[in-house]
Amino acid sequence: MADVVFQRGSVAGAGSARKRSSLRTALKRKSTAAFLMTLPLILLIAALVIYPAFYSLHLATLNKSMMKFIGLGNFEFLFKRETFWLVVRQSCIFAISAVVFKALIGFIVAHIVHNVPAKGQRKWRGMLLVPWVIPPAMSTLAWLWLFDPSYSAFNYTLSFFGIGPIAWTGDPDWARFSVILVNVWYGAPFFMIMYLASLKSVPEQLYEAAAIDGANWWQRIWYVTLPMMRNIIAITTLFSLIVTFANFDIVRILTAGGPLDHTHIFATWAFRVGIEGSDIPLGASVSLFMVPILAIAAVFILRDISKRGNEA
Numbered sequence: 001m002a003d004v005v006f007q008r009g010s011v012a013g014a015g016s017a018r019k020r021s022s023l024r025t026a027l028k029r030k031s032t033a034a035f036l037m038t039l040p041l042i043l044l045i046a047a048l049v050i051y052p053a054f055y056s057l058h059l060a061t062l063n064k065s066m067m068k069f070i071g072l073g074n075f076e077f078l079f080k081r082e083t084f085w086l087v088v089r090q091s092c093i094f095a096i097s098a099v100v101f102k103a104l105i106g107f108i109v110a111h112i113v114h115n116v117p118a119k120g121q122r123k124w125r126g127m128l129l130v131p132w133v134i135p136p137a138m139s140t141l142a143w144l145w146l147f148d149p150s151y152s153a154f155n156y157t158l159s160f161f162g163i164g165p166i167a168w169t170g171d172p173d174w175a176r177f178s179v180i181l182v183n184v185w186y187g188a189p190f191f192m193i194m195y196l197a198s199l200k201s202v203p204e205q206l207y208e209a210a211a212i213d214g215a216n217w218w219q220r221i222w223y224v225t226l227p228m229m230r231n232i233i234a235i236t237t238l239f240s241l242i243v244t245f246a247n248f249d250i251v252r253i254l255t256a257g258g259p260l261d262h263t264h265i266f267a268t269w270a271f272r273v274g275i276e277g278s279d280i281p282l283g284a285s286v287s288l289f290m291v292p293i294l295a296i297a298a299v300f301i302l303r304d305i306s307k308r309g310n311e312a
Contacts (some may be wrong), residue, residue: 007057059284066281074285076154088289091265093106093176095244099237100182105184106191106192113192114199132189143182144169147254173263175255179263180205182250187243191236198213198232199225238301245290 063070078084113124120224131139146153147168158164168178202225210220226233248267257264257272264272266286274283 019032038181055282056288059281060288064123064279064281074282075289078285079281079290083264086261087137087264087269087286088262090176090247091290092293094180094183094247095241096287098180098187099240099243101180101184102187102191102240103233103237105188108121109188109192109237110195110199113196113271114183125196128192131186132193134185137249137253139186140182140250143178143185144254147178156279170259174257175259175263179251179254182254183247185246186250187240190240194236195277202228234301241297242294245294279290 059066061069061071063073067211109128113121113128116121145151149165149167149170152165152168154168155165158166166174169175206224207220210224213225219261245265246263246267248271249264250310251263251268252271255263257268261269267290270283270286273286277283
């Protein structure tokens with residue numbers, strides 16, 4: 001009897017081993033098929049992103065005529081220019097301020113839309129996404145008319161209250177405010193739709209449990225909503241920070257970097273130096289300076305996400 005039980009156990013063990021082996025084989029086949037299906041996209045990314053990145057590194061080591069290797073000479077030249085550090089400071093102010101306000105406005109609007117009855121949510125989502133759907137160059141032209149020094153719609157409205165006129169794009173401080181305002185107007189809907197999707201995934205049972213424990217509205221936001229949304233907030237912030245740092249069209253159309261280079265950011269100043277100034281290697285050096293700044297931000301944000309994932 002014992003021999004029969006032992007034989008049955010051996011057969012069952014062999015059968016489970018064969019199942020595990022066949023499962024591993026099937027998974028390997030699926031992984032191979034998935035890789036082959038994504039290979040064209042990987043090659044496209046390599047052609048459109050990786051190759052230009054390495055080519056810009058090569059350009060940054062050449063002189064203005066692109067005939068002589070000068071190593072880090074372009075970077076040494078930039079570090080000695082006061083305008084370069086003005087661009088670095090302005091880029092950080094522009095990117096950080098815009099991302100903070102976009103995240104804050106997106107979070108508030110997402111909560112408002114989330115509490116709208118289901119029938120009306122689709123309409124509000126569509127209307128609030130309009131600024132993000134319109135091409136930035138086209139919408140910035142409309143803002144340029146609103147900021148026009150002679151026919152500004154804003155100044156016309158403020159005149160009824162005895163305020164103004166304000167040199168929206170002629171004064172350095174107001175010009176900074178103007179480009180940040182337009183970027184926030186354009187980018188806040190992206191935060192809104194991402195946060196709204198994240199809010200939909202928060203279980204209602206958590207809010208009910210918090211309400212039973214006596215938590216008020218702010219405590220439910222702080223102890224339930226924010227912890228559940230932290231990963232999507234971090235990823236959205238990182239993505240927006242990269243896009244905002246590399247922003248070109250809003251600043252180029254609205255102020256062209258003026259007045260006196262006080263609204264230049266990396267992208268616009270690289271264009272000014274590289275294209276308009278006919279110094280392609282120096283322009284490439286300016287644009288490459290974004291890499292270490294964004295890399296540091298990405299390391300801190302992604303490390304925080306992985307740390308919370310390990311704790312969970």
